[in-house]
Amino acid sequence: MAAGAVYLLAVRLVATGRRPPPRTALLLGTGLVLRAIALPSSPVLEDDFNRYLWDGAVTASGLSPYAFPPSAVLDGSVAVPRSLLVESLDSGGVLGRVNHSTLTTIYPPVPQAAFLLAHRLQPFSLPALRGVLLLFDLASALLLVLLLEELALSPALVLVYWWNPLFVRETLNAAHMDILLVPFLLAAFLLRLRGRTFGAAVFLALATGVKLWPVLLAPVLLVPGLKPSRKSAAAATLYAALTATLLFPMAVHATGPSAGVIAYAGGWAMNGAFFPVLSALLAPLLGPAGVRVALAAAFAGIAFVLARTASSSPVALVRRASVVPAALLLLGPTAFPWYFAWLLPFLTLAPGVLLVLTATLPLYDLSFAFEYAGHAALFDRLVVPLQWLPVWTALAWIALQRLRRRALSSNGTVES
Numbered sequence: 001m002a003a004g005a006v007y008l009l010a011v012r013l014v015a016t017g018r019r020p021p022p023r024t025a026l027l028l029g030t031g032l033v034l035r036a037i038a039l040p041s042s043p044v045l046e047d048d049f050n051r052y053l054w055d056g057a058v059t060a061s062g063l064s065p066y067a068f069p070p071s072a073v074l075d076g077s078v079a080v081p082r083s084l085l086v087e088s089l090d091s092g093g094v095l096g097r098v099n100h101s102t103l104t105t106i107y108p109p110v111p112q113a114a115f116l117l118a119h120r121l122q123p124f125s126l127p128a129l130r131g132v133l134l135l136f137d138l139a140s141a142l143l144l145v146l147l148l149e150e151l152a153l154s155p156a157l158v159l160v161y162w163w164n165p166l167f168v169r170e171t172l173n174a175a176h177m178d179i180l181l182v183p184f185l186l187a188a189f190l191l192r193l194r195g196r197t198f199g200a201a202v203f204l205a206l207a208t209g210v211k212l213w214p215v216l217l218a219p220v221l222l223v224p225g226l227k228p229s230r231k232s233a234a235a236a237t238l239y240a241a242l243t244a245t246l247l248f249p250m251a252v253h254a255t256g257p258s259a260g261v262i263a264y265a266g267g268w269a270m271n272g273a274f275f276p277v278l279s280a281l282l283a284p285l286l287g288p289a290g291v292r293v294a295l296a297a298a299f300a301g302i303a304f305v306l307a308r309t310a311s312s313s314p315v316a317l318v319r320r321a322s323v324v325p326a327a328l329l330l331l332g333p334t335a336f337p338w339y340f341a342w343l344l345p346f347l348t349l350a351p352g353v354l355l356v357l358t359a360t361l362p363l364y365d366l367s368f369a370f371e372y373a374g375h376a377a378l379f380d381r382l383v384v385p386l387q388w389l390p391v392w393t394a395l396a397w398i399a400l401q402r403l404r405r406r407a408l409s410s411n412g413t414v415e416s
Contacts, residue, residue, distance in 0.1 A: 007165055007358060014156050015351045024145060024155045031141065031162035038172035039130055045368050046174035050097040053124050055105050056115030057087055060123075065112060066253035069260075070101040091124035103260035109249050110184075110209035111177050129175055136179050137171060143186040144348055150193050151315050153349065160348040166337060166358045167344055176338035181210040182345055185217075189321070192221050193314045201235040205242035211342070215243065216299055216324045219307030220317070226307050266292065269333040271364055273388040276380070278331070295331065302327055315349070322346030326354060330391075337361040353394035360387045 043049065055065040061084040072078040073088075073095065088095045107115075114132050122128040141162050145155045161167070171179045184207035191199035200221055207214040219226060222236045254261050266289065269275060275295070282291045306320050325342040329335055340357055347355055363383055370379035 007163055008355060010163065011160050011351055011355060014154075014159060024158065027156060027159045027162060028141060031159075031168075034163065034165070034168050035134060035137070035172055038168050039127070039134070041173050043126075043174050044169070045365055046170075046176070047097055047099060048177075049126060049129060049175040050094050051099065051105060052107070052111075052115045052129060052175070052177060053091070053094050053119070053126070054088075054098050055107065055112055056117075056119035056129075057084055057091075057123060059112055059116045060119045064249060064253065065105045065107075066250050067104070069104050069258045070095055070098045074101065087123050094124050100260065100263075102258060103263050104253065104258055106260040106264045107177065108209050108212065109246055110206055111180050114177070114180055126175060130172055133171055133175060133177070133179050136183055139183040140179065140186060140345065143183055143190060144345060147186055147190050147193075147318075148349070150190060151318065151349065153315070157348050157351070160351050160355070161344050164344060164358055166340060166361060169362075170338040170341065174338065176341075178211070178338050178341040181207055181214070182341060184210060185214060186345055188214075188217075188221060189318060193317070197222065197231055197235040198238060201239040202242060205239050205246060208243045209246035212247075213299075213324070213328055213342070216303040217321055219303055220321050220324075223307060224317075225309075226304075271335045271367070271384055271387070272333050273330045273335055273384075273391070275331065275333040275335075276384075279333075292333070295333075298331070299324075299327060318346065319350050322350070329354075329357075330388075337364050353391060353398065356390050356394065357387075360390060363387050 051070075054070055058065045058080075061081045063080065063084075068078045073080055073085075105112075114136070115129070118125065118129040118132045121131065141158060144158050144161055148155050148157055170176045184203045188200045188203040188207060191197075191203060204214055204218060204221055208218075218236065218239055222239060223232045228236070250261065253259065269279075278295070279288070279291050282294060286294060303324060306323060309320065322343065325346065329339055329343055332339075340361060343354060363386060366383050367376070367379045370376055370383070
């Protein structure tokens with residue numbers, strides 16, 4: 001919490017211009033020091049990285065991580081190469097620590113390539129995995145500097161991303177893979193702003209191959225105003241073809257009771273900012289599955305509205321696109337702290353109230369203590385609202401201020 005408060009103060013000073021911006025090299029160097037501290041640290045509470053290490057080993061053995069769950073190897077119901085079993089035994093028990101072991105992996109093929117790279121560097125090695133994540137992290141920082149310059153914004157704003165303590169903790173201490181999304185997404189925007197639509201389509205497809213939600217950005221980036229030209233139609237076709245090709249290995253196994261991606265999409269709910277309220281209101285009418293279908297339709301509608309609105313400037317385009325990850329974080333059924341990585345690069349371009357989540361989302365860690373004590377439901381009722389209340393309050397205040405300004409402006413126009 002204290003680190004979050006110091007960080008927010010630094011962002012405010014730079015974003016408001018109250019202090020001369022530090023040199024970009026100094027900002028990047030300071031962020032590297034933060035990461036150097038996190039690299040050798042022991043993971044705090046999180047253990048998702050065990051799945052990444054296992055998936056990388058399975059792929060390296062020539063098998064598909066989507067074909068069978070880890071539990072099938074543990075109980076001997078599926079045959080795997082002897083080399084994989086030997087490596088697993090030498091790993092210190094990674095296989096036995098994979099969470100949700102009765103489900104197949106939920107991670108698309110692009111992250112699987114990163115997991116494979118880490119395995120090639122050193123089998124079942126958390127430091128090797130962190131090294132791969134750090135490479136993507138560095139690429140993201142450099143792309144952000146280029147994007148800020150493209151938008152005629154101060155490169156010093158990179159500190160919003162590069163100094164964020166929550167992001168450093170989730171990326172390098174907990175070793176969450178969401179950082180893999182960021183450089184592909186930033187490259188797509190940078191190429192789009194430079195008029196290289198086909199390049200933007202390629203990198204947006206790669207981003208969708210990390211996490212599925214960037215598909216919602218395709219209309220915004222590739223078909224501005226939803227008025228397709230030959231070029232935009234060709235770029236959209238290229239994007240669709242590449243995305244389908246990338247996701248095919250996962251899609252062919254997305255059936256059956258052990259399919260992790262189906263279980264996640266159909267039943268996962270944790271730490272949601274608004275989803276519990278939405279579910280309580282709509283579930284009696286639509287059923288649990290109907291609520292999720294309605295929410296997916298709402299996200300599609302948001303993407304449609306954003307794409308319909310013509311961008312008045314490059315900055316407006318990027319800021320408009322930021323509504324998508326913000327909506328996913330505020331309305332989705334799961335809002336883990338590492339999902340903040342989806343939104344943080346956009347906040348670098350326009351620091352706003354959602355940066356408060358840097359200080360409040362760490363309260364999620366209390367869920368482990370509540371669950372251990374047998375009071376998981378109490379966490380949902382007490383702690384989850386505390387995380388989100390400051391954000392909803394700030395957003396409501398901003399909305400009221402805008403309505404007031406519009407009313408005053410309207411009254412002034414009428415009187416004149």
